[in-house]
Amino acid sequence: xxxxxxxxxxxxxxxxxxxxxxxxxxxxxxxxxxxxxxxxxxxxxxxxxxxxxxxxxxxxxxxxxxxxxxxxxxxxxxxxxxxxxxxxxxxxxxxxxxxxxxxxxxxxxxxxxxxxxxxxxxxxxxxxxxxxxxxxxxxxxxxxxxxxxxxxxxxxxxxxxxxxxxxxxxxxxxxxxxxxxxxxxxxxxxxxxxxxxxxxxxxxxxxxxxxxxxxxxxxxxxxxxxxxxxxxxxxxxxxxxxxxxxxxxxxxxxxxxxxxxxxxxxxxxxxxxxxxxxxxxxxxxxxxxxxxxxxxxxxxxxxxxxxxxxxxxxxxxxxxxxxxxxxxxxxxxxxxxxxxxxxxxxxxxxxxxxxxxxxxxxxxxxxxxxxxxxxxxxxxxxxxxxxxxxxxxxxxxxxxxxxxxxxxxxxxxxx
Amino acid sequence: xxxxxxxxxxxxxxxxxxxxxxxxxxxxxxxxxxxxxxxxxxxxxxxxxxxxxxxxxxxxxxxxxxxxxxxxxxxxxxxxxxxxxxxxxxxxxxxxxxxxxxxxxxxxxxxxxxxxxxxxxxxxxxxxxxxxxxxxxxxxxxxxxxxxxxxxxxxxxxxxxxxxxxxxxxxxxxxxxxxxxxxxxxxxxxxxxxxxxxxxxxxxxxxxxxxxxxxxxxxxxxxxxxxxxxxxxxxxxxxxxxxxxxxxxxxxxxxxxxxxxxxxxxxxxxxxxxxxxxxxxxxxxxxxxxxxxxxxxxxxxxxxxxxxxxxxxxxxxxxxxxxxxxxxxxxxxxxxxxxxxxxxxxxxxxxxxxxxxxxxxxxxxxxxxxxxxxxxxxxxxxxxxxxxxxxxxxxxxxxxxxxxxxxxxxxxxxx
Numbered sequence: 014x015x016x017x018x019x020x021x022x023x024x025x026x027x028x029x030x031x032x033x034x035x036x037x038x039x040x041x042x043x044x045x046x047x048x049x050x051x052x053x054x055x056x057x058x059x060x061x062x063x064x065x066x067x068x069x070x071x072x073x074x075x076x077x078x079x080x081x082x083x084x085x086x087x088x089x090x091x092x093x094x095x096x097x098x099x100x101x102x103x104x105x106x107x108x109x110x111x112x113x114x115x116x117x118x119x120x121x122x123x124x125x126x127x128x129x130x131x132x133x134x135x136x137x138x139x140x141x142x143x144x145x146x147x148x149x150x151x152x153x154x155x156x157x158x159x160x161x162x163x164x165x166x167x168x169x170x171x172x173x174x175x176x177x178x179x180x181x182x183x184x185x186x187x188x189x190x191x192x193x194x195x196x197x198x199x200x201x202x203x204x205x206x207x208x209x210x211x212x213x214x215x216x217x218x219x220x221x222x223x224x225x226x227x228x229x230x231x232x233x234x235x236x237x238x239x240x241x242x243x244x245x246x247x248x249x250x251x252x253x254x255x256x257x258x259x260x261x262x263x264x265x266x267x268x269x270x271x272x273x274x275x276x277x278x279x280x281x282x283x284x285x286x287x288x289x290x291x292x293x294x295x296x297x298x299x300x301x302x303x304x305x306x307x308x309x310x311x312x313x314x315x316x317x318x319x320x321x322x323x324x325x326x327x328x329x330x331x332x333x334x335x336x337x338x339x340x341x342x343x344x345x346x347x348x349x350x351x352x353x354x355x356x357x358x359x360x361x362x363x364x365x366x367x368x369x370x371x372x373x374x375x376x377x378x379x380x381x382x383x384x385x386x387x388x389x390x391x392x393x394x395x396x397x398x399x400x401x402x403x404x405x406x407x408x409x410x411x412x413x414x415x416x417x418x419x420x421x422x423x424x425x426x427x428x
Numbered sequence: 429x430x431x432x433x434x435x436x437x438x439x440x441x442x443x444x445x446x447x448x449x450x451x452x453x454x455x456x457x458x459x460x461x462x463x464x465x466x467x468x469x470x471x472x473x474x475x476x477x478x479x480x481x482x483x484x485x486x487x488x489x490x491x492x493x494x495x496x497x498x499x500x501x502x503x504x505x506x507x508x509x510x511x512x513x514x515x516x517x518x519x520x521x522x523x524x525x526x527x528x529x530x531x532x533x534x535x536x537x538x539x540x541x542x543x544x545x546x547x548x549x550x551x552x553x554x555x556x557x558x559x560x561x562x563x564x565x566x567x568x569x570x571x572x573x574x575x576x577x578x579x580x581x582x583x584x585x586x587x588x589x590x591x592x593x594x595x596x597x598x599x600x601x602x603x604x605x606x607x608x609x610x611x612x613x614x615x616x617x618x619x620x621x622x623x624x625x626x627x628x629x630x631x632x633x634x635x636x637x638x639x640x641x642x643x644x645x646x647x648x649x650x651x652x653x654x655x656x657x658x659x660x661x662x663x664x665x666x667x668x669x670x671x672x673x674x675x676x677x678x679x680x681x682x683x684x685x686x687x688x689x690x691x692x693x694x695x696x697x698x699x700x701x702x703x704x705x706x707x708x709x710x711x712x713x714x715x716x717x718x719x720x721x722x723x724x725x726x727x728x729x730x731x732x733x734x735x736x737x738x739x740x741x742x743x744x745x746x747x748x749x750x751x752x753x754x755x756x757x758x759x760x761x762x763x764x765x766x767x768x769x770x771x772x773x774x775x776x777x778x779x780x781x782x783x784x785x786x787x788x789x790x791x792x793x794x795x796x797x798x799x800x801x802x803x804x805x806x807x808x809x810x811x812x813x814x815x816x817x818x819x820x821x822x823x824x825x826x827x828x829x830x831x832x833x834x835x836x837x838x839x840x841x842x843x
Contacts, residue, residue, distance in 0.1 A: 026464045028455025029641045029650060033446040035469070040443025049441045051480075052469040054450070065466075085623040085640055124624050165642070208500040209539050225500055226444045227580070235444060290733075296719025297712030300733045304711025307787055307820055309735075315743070316733030318705075318715045324730035324773070358739070372722055405722055 014047045014185045017069030019055060019062075021080035021090050022164055026056040034079040034169045041173050042077075045182070046190045046239060057081055062093040070157055075181055077173070080164030082147040084126040090161060091150075095134035098154055102132045105139060112146045140176040144168045151180060158184055191243040193250045197234040197257055198267040200418050207232050207261060214256045220246075221253040229407065230414045231273075234261070266421055273417050274306050280424035281312040288420075289358035290316040291329055291350040293341065294368035294384060298413040314358045319350070329353030340379070342367050347385035348394045355389045362423075363389040366416050370408045384412045386419055395419070395428055429462045429600045432484030434470060434477075436495035436505050437579055441471040449494040449584045456588050457492075460597070461605045461654060472496055477508040485572055490596055492588070495579030497562040499541040505576060506565075510549035513569055517547045520554060527561045555591040559583045566595060573599055606658040608665045612649040612672055613682040615833050622647050622676060629671045635661075636668040644822065645829045646688075649676070681836055688832050689721050695839035696727040703835075704773035705731040706744055706765040708756065709783035709799060713828040729773045734765070744768030755794070757782050762800035763809045770804045777838075778804040781831050785823045799827045801834055810834070810843055 018038050024030045032054055039049045050072050055065045062081075069076045081090030095102050109131035116123050130147040133139060137150035142163060149162035149172050158181065162172045199207060204225050216223050220240060226233040236253045240246035258265060267276050281288060290300045290313075300316030303309055319325040322341055326333050331349040339345040347367050355363025368384030375381035382401040387394055397419055401411045422428045433453050439445045447469055454464045465487050470480045477496075484491045496505030510517050524546035531538050545562045548554060552565035557578060564577035564587050573596065577587045614622060619640050631638050635655060641648040651668045655661035673680060682691050696703060705715045705728075715731030718724055734740040737756055741748050746764040754760040762782050770778025783799030790796035797816040802809055812834055816826045837843045 023639055024641050025451065025467065026454055027458040027639070027650075027652075028451040028453065028464075029639060029648075030643070031446050031448040031451040032467075036440065036443040036446040038443065039441055043442040049443075052440065052447075054467040083640075084620040087639065121618070121621075124620050126620055126624060203536070205499040205539050205541055206536075209541060224438055224442070224444060224502065225498075226439050228445070233444075237442075292712075295716075296724075297707075297715035297731050297733065300712035301710075301716050301824075304733070304735070304785075305821060305824070307785075309711075314736045315739035316712050316731075316735070318712065318719070318731030318733075320719065320725050320731070321729050328730070370719075370722075406720060409716075409720075 014075065014181070015050045015073045016042045016047050017050055017073035017076040018052045019065055019069055019076055019078045020053075020164070021055055021057065021062060021078060023056045023087065025054040025080075033166050034164060037166065037170055038077050038079065038173055038177075041178055044192060044194065045178065046192045047181075057087045057089055059089060059093045059096065062090065063097040066094065066097055066159070070154070070159075073157070074185060075158040075160065077160045077162070077177060079162050079169050082130065082149065082161070082163045084124065084129055084146070086126075088129070091132060091134065094152070094159070094161060098134070098152070100134035100136060100152075103135060104128070104131050105133055106131075108139060108148055111148075115146055140172055142168055142172060143175070144171050149176065151177075190239055190241055191246045192237060192239050193243075193246045194238075195236045195250055195254050196269055197236070197254065197261070197265055198271075198273075199232045199234065199261055199264040200230065200266055200273070200414055202232060202261070202264045204232055207234065207264075210260045211257060214253075214260065216253055219249045219253045221249055223253070230411045263422075263427060266418060272305075273414070273421065274302050277303070277417060277421055277424065278306045278309060278312070280421065284424060286362055286424070287312050287314050287358075287360040288362040288364060289314045289354045289360045291354035291363065291365040292316065292318045293320060293325070293350070293366060294370045295366045295409055295412050295416070296320070296370075298409050299364065299366060299416050302413055302417065314360045317354055317357075325350060329357065342369055342379055342383060342385065344385050344387075344396050344398060347387040348389070348396050351387035351389035351394055361390060362420075364416060364420055365389075366412055368408075368412055370405045370412070372405060382408055384408075384415065386412070386416045388419055388423055395423065429490065429596070430465045430488045431457045431462050432465055432488035432491040433467045434480055434484055434491055434493045435468075435579070436470055436472065436477060436493060438471045438502065440469040440495070448581050449579060452581065452585055453492050453494065453588055453592075456593055459607060459609065460593065461607045462596075472502045472504055474504060474508045474511065477505065478512040481509065481512055481574070485569070485574075488572070489600060490573040490575065492575045492577070492592060494577050494584050497545065497564065497576070497578045499539065499544055499561070501541075503544070506544075506547060506549065509567070509574070509576060513549070513567070515549035515551060515567075518550055519543070519546050520548055521546075523554060523563055530561055555587055557583055557587060558590070559586050564591065566592075605654055605656055606661045607652060607654050608658075608661045609653075610651045610665055610669050611684055612651070612669065612676070612680055613686075613688075614647045614649065614676055614679040615645065615681055615688070615829055617647060617676070617679045619647055622649065622679070625675045626672060629668075629675065631668055634664040634668045636664055638668070645826045678837075678842060681833060687720075688829065688836060689717050692718070692832060692836055692839065693721045693724060693727070695836065699839065701777055701839075702727050702729050702773075702775040703777040703779060704729045704769045704775045706769035706778065706780040707731065707733045708735060708740070708765070708781060709785045710781045710824055710827050710831070711735070711785075713824050714779065714781060714831050717828055717832065729775045732769055732772075740765060744772065757784055757794055757798060757800065759800050759802075759811050759813065762802040763804070763811050766802035766804035766809055766811075776805060777835075779831060779835055781827055783823075783827055785820045785827070787820060797823055799823075799830065801827070801831045803834055803838055810838065
């Protein structure tokens with residue numbers, strides 16, 4: 014089946030926001046084995062919406078439109094689509110009451126603008142929205158389907174999964190090809206280096222497609238196997254995955270939807286180890302990432318952001334002379350920070366970072382992008398020194414990734 | 429002038445990544461007063477690239493293409509465009525040497541795949557890439573311009589600003605309309621509520637367009653004034669901004685490119701105040717955001733992530749009985765955390781958070797999304813209680829925003 018995607022909103026055409034809904038819809042369609050023929054964006058403009066929709070309908074069996082269902086005056090998607098097909102608008106009283114109930118429940122004063130969200134073109138099927146006030150709808154026009162969902166990403170996501178995909182599967186049941194996917198996440202190699210390592214793997218012979226996706230600071234590899242036979246697709250995917258694992262080896266840190274933080278959570282839990290973190294240049298980012306995992310309080314005891322030298326000295330017991338002699342950004346300080354936080358917290362492990370995120374603070378010997386990461390256990394302290402060359406925010410991202418990657422390797426007995 | 433945007437890559441069509449380059453290019457074009465006629469995405473496919481490019485050329489004076497210039501085998505943009513216009517490819521020896529030099533400089537082993545990045549269609553103007561190995565190029569075809577730049581966002585951004593926009597301005601000098609923009613950032617009101625507050629402002633009478641852009645958890649208002657006379661455009665923009673300020677008032681925290689963290693940095697510096705942070709449910713996010721500002725070490729002394737009760741008791745001096753009686757998530761604990769971190773750090777201010785980010789840990793009295801934020805100075809401690817209803821990550825975002833917003837209001841004498 015062929016899918017067209019139309020995202021609607023002036024904020025897309027003037028570049029105010031990035032279009033995350035198009036990628037969401039494309040991903041879901043792709044996982045069904047459907048082909049995305051075209052992705053287009055259009056402003057909140059009657060004539061343009063009508064034109065683009067007709068263009069997409071000329072090449073696709075179904076067009077999924079997102080955006081422009083809000084309560085504000087610039088939201089005109091419903092009216093534009095009704096006009097495009099000469100359909101009158103009506104108010105759905107059930108929907109209107111549902112929206113009013115939400116306002117009552119959350120104690121928001123009722124704003125009359127919102128009544129617009131209960132209006133639909135005649136013949137539309139209303140698609141419920143469990144996360145927001147604006148429902149979507151679908152229309153069947155000359156054997157083709159048009160779906161209209163809100164632009165708010167969380168609402169769009171739920172409606173694509175719960176309403177749009179099931180409706181499409183029901184309406185076009187002939188497409189039954191199995192697709193299985195695997196994501197392999199790597200850190201520490203450039204995209205070209207990952208590619209070169211896999212040069213001699215003949216993915217076509219497994220019937221597998223491969224894609225490379227930089228997700229800063231990681232590089233993700235995605236394998237997709239399609240087959241009419243589900244078991245065959247799975248077998249081919251596994252073969253391809255084994256080949257990638259053999260060639261890329263220890264740069265791989267996760268398979269599938271797992272994040273680096275998830276992997277660490279699993280390892281710490283399995284080994285019944287606790288950890289505390291002492292951060293300087295990362296400013297809380299390492300601990301923040303660890304706490305993105307629900308249940309992290311089971312192994313994360315505390316985190317300290319010892320931004321000042323005074324905090325490093327008084328809380329972590331780093332001697333003032335060490336900072337004076339070697340600098341706050343040094344292997345010596347990093348080691349003492351890791352040992353200090355471990356001792357202070359009574360945890361099995363202590364992890365530390367000290368570096369220069371920039372743009373100021375660099376020197377010829379220690380340029381912006383320099384970082385020392387240390388990890389202490391009861392017997393030893395490991396320290397690594399890295400140099401990056403990004404802006405402040407991306408240096409922080411890199412530093413935190415390097416710290417978590419070192420922690421993962423340690424927990425897997427690889428350092 | 430009319431612009432078309434074509435973003436290229438299978439990762440866009442299968443939804444693997446969101447298209448941030450289209451919005452970047454659209455934003456830059458918009459700021460020049462140029463109209464973005466269409467945004468399209470296409471996969472790494474010879475025929476599709478050729479087709480879509482011709483479609484866009486039929487409606488635009490210039491088409492800006494991004495993506496598919498990498499060294500890997502799936503990158504075919506240059507070859508596809510050369511074929512589309514019957515142009516042979518040649519290797520630019522200067523570019524090849526430049527790429528090889530980068531590899532030498534960073535001690536990367538030379539990978540032959542990368543030589544592909546020095547190939548261009550005959551007649552192309554090479555566009556230098558200061559951030560990566562892949563240069564872009566431009567082609568003039570029947571009076572229209574085609575630009576091709578890499579898909580890596582940081583590289584694309586630099587090349588749009590430094591090469592594409594200047595070349596377009598030179599080639600199409602007739603477009604001289606002044607555009608001035610202002611972004612007004614708000615927190616604490618829904619999009620509909622912001623809109624309703626401005627219902628009686630007649631922006632058209634100022635010649636100003638208004639847009640609403642939710643950037644979770646903030647709502648941004650963007651005003652755009654166009655005029656042939658620059659002073660007139662500025663005057664109209666100021667009028668519109670004054671109206672918005674009057675109507676939306678204290679929900680506004682910043683104008684222009686400033687972030688909430690930037691505003692706080694300015695206020696703390698101006699008032700010569702220092703701060704320390706004690707976090708629980710936000711896991712380091714508040715401190716991480718404060719340290720996103722270069723120079724934050726001037727006012728941020730330290731941050732503590734007292735995830736365990738033991739850390740709250742031993743480091744912040746919260747009595748065990750208080751936690752036992754009122755809970756770690758309570759107004760009492762939040763207040764004592766803020767007072768404790770202030771005393772411990774010797775700073776002017778202490779900021780704290782304690783709450784339940786979810787998805788587990790909620791109770792009927794204190795559901796997921798509950799948070800207490802406290803701010804202590806030498807004379808008093810302020811505490812606020814909020815309830816949100818998001819997932820774990822967005823609850824953390826909301827909590828940190830609420831904490832920083834309270835801090836900003838305090839620094840402005842509004843609490």
